[in-house]
Amino acid sequence: xxxxxxxxxxxxxxxxxxxxxxxxxxxxxxxxxxxxxxxxxxxxxxxxxxxxxxxxxxxxxxxxxxxxxxxxxxxxxxxxxxxxxxxxxxxxxxxxxxxxxxxxxxxxxxxxxxxxxxxxxxxxxxxxxxxxxxxxxxxxxxxxxxxxxxxxxxxxxxxxxxxxxxxxxxxxxxxxxxxxxxxxxxxxxxxxxxxxxxxxxxxxxxxxxxxxxxxxxxxxxxxxxxxxxxxxxxxxxxxxxxxxxxxxxxxxxxx
Ligand SMILES: [Zn+2]
Numbered sequence: 001x002x003x004x005x006x007x008x009x010x011x012x013x014x015x016x017x018x019x020x021x022x023x024x025x026x027x028x029x030x031x032x033x034x035x036x037x038x039x040x041x042x043x044x045x046x047x048x049x050x051x052x053x054x055x056x057x058x059x060x061x062x063x064x065x066x067x068x069x070x071x072x073x074x075x076x077x078x079x080x081x082x083x084x085x086x087x088x089x090x091x092x093x094x095x096x097x098x099x100x101x102x103x104x105x106x107x108x109x110x111x112x113x114x115x116x117x118x119x120x121x122x123x124x125x126x127x128x129x130x131x132x133x134x135x136x137x138x139x140x141x142x143x144x145x146x147x148x149x150x151x152x153x154x155x156x157x158x159x160x161x162x163x164x165x166x167x168x169x170x171x172x173x174x175x176x177x178x179x180x181x182x183x184x185x186x187x188x189x190x191x192x193x194x195x196x197x198x199x200x201x202x203x204x205x206x207x208x209x210x211x212x213x214x215x216x217x218x219x220x221x222x223x224x225x226x227x228x229x230x231x232x233x234x235x236x237x238x239x240x241x242x243x244x245x246x247x248x249x250x251x252x253x254x255x
Contacts, residue, residue, distance in 0.1 A: 004234055005034075006032075007038075007219070008038070008197065008198055008199050009150070009170055009245055009249075011037055012040065012201060012202060013060075014043075015042065025215055026057055029215070031217070033220060034216050034220070036059040037216060038089070038126070039054060039061070041064055041092075041093065042066075042067040043073055044066060050062045051085065062089065063093065064079075064091055065114055068107045068111070069097065076109075079113055084117070089124075090124045090125065090249060091121070091124070091125050092114060092128070092147070093126045094110065094125060095129050095130075097128060099131045100130070115140075115143050118147065125145050127147055133149075137158070137161055141165065148169065150200065151170050151172045152169040152171070152183070152187075154183065154186065160190065168194050168196050169195055169196070170197070170198040170200075171226055172222060173222065174204065175187050176225045187229055192240040193240060196244050196248070197223055201215050201218075202214050223238060
C-alpha cells in the first residue's frame with residue numbers, strides 16, 4: 001500500500017493538536033504516501049500560521065474563509081477579492097450546519113459571501129454541510145461556483161444532486177463505520193471521478209481510532225475502505241482521487 005500516493009483534501013493544520021506538532025504530522029503523512037494537503041481556514045486569526053506553513057512546505061495548499069461555527073467572528077462585510085493572497089487555492093471552509101448553529105440566517109449570509117468571493121476569484125469552495133444538504137443544495141443551485149462537499153454524508157440522490165452541479169464529494173472517516181450504511185452505499189455507487197479523500201483532522205476519527213485526534217497519515221485507510229466498498233483496488237482509488245485533487249485545486253497551474 002505504501003507505493004500509492006494520496007492527498008488529504010481537508011485537514012486542519014491550524015487546529016490543535018496538529019498545529020503544535022505540524023512538522024511531525026506532515027512528516028508522518030509523507031511516509032504513508034500522503035503528499036498533498038488542502039488546509040481550510042476556520043478563524044480569521046488562523047491565516048498567518050496557515051499561510052506560513054503552506055508557503056514553507058511542499059504540497060500544502062490553503063484556503064481562505066470563516067467556518068460557520070466561527071460566524072460570529074465575521075465583520076458582516078462582503079469579502080474583498082483584493083485582500084485574498086494569490087497563493088490561496090480555494091474558498092472555505094464555509095457552509096451550513098443545522099446541528100451546531102446558533103444563527104442560521106447569519107450562517108446563510110456568510111455562506112453567500114464566500115460563494116460570491118469564489119465566483120469572483122474563480123476558485124473552488126470547501127463546503128461544510130451538516131444536517132443541511134437540502135439547504136446547501138438550494139443555495140448552490142442559484143450560483144455557478146463549484147467545489148467539494150467535504151465529509152459528505154447522505155443519500156445517493158443528494159450526492160448525485162451535488163455532482164450534477166459540478167461538485168466533488170469528500171470521503172472521510174464516516175465511511176469506515178459499519179453503521180453509516182446510507183453513506184457507505186452512496187460512496188459505493190457514485191462516480192469515482194467525483195470523489196476526493198480527506199480526514200478532516202483532527203475531527204472525524206476513523207473507526208478503530210475513536211477518542212484520538214484524527215491525522216492526515218490516515219488517508220490511506222480511508223482509501224482502503226473506499227476500495228473495499230467499491231470492490232476495486234487501492235491503486236485505482238489512489239489514481240482517480242489524485243487526478244480529482246489536481247483537477248479541482250491545481251488546474252491552470254500545470255500540475
Ligand atoms: Zn473542516
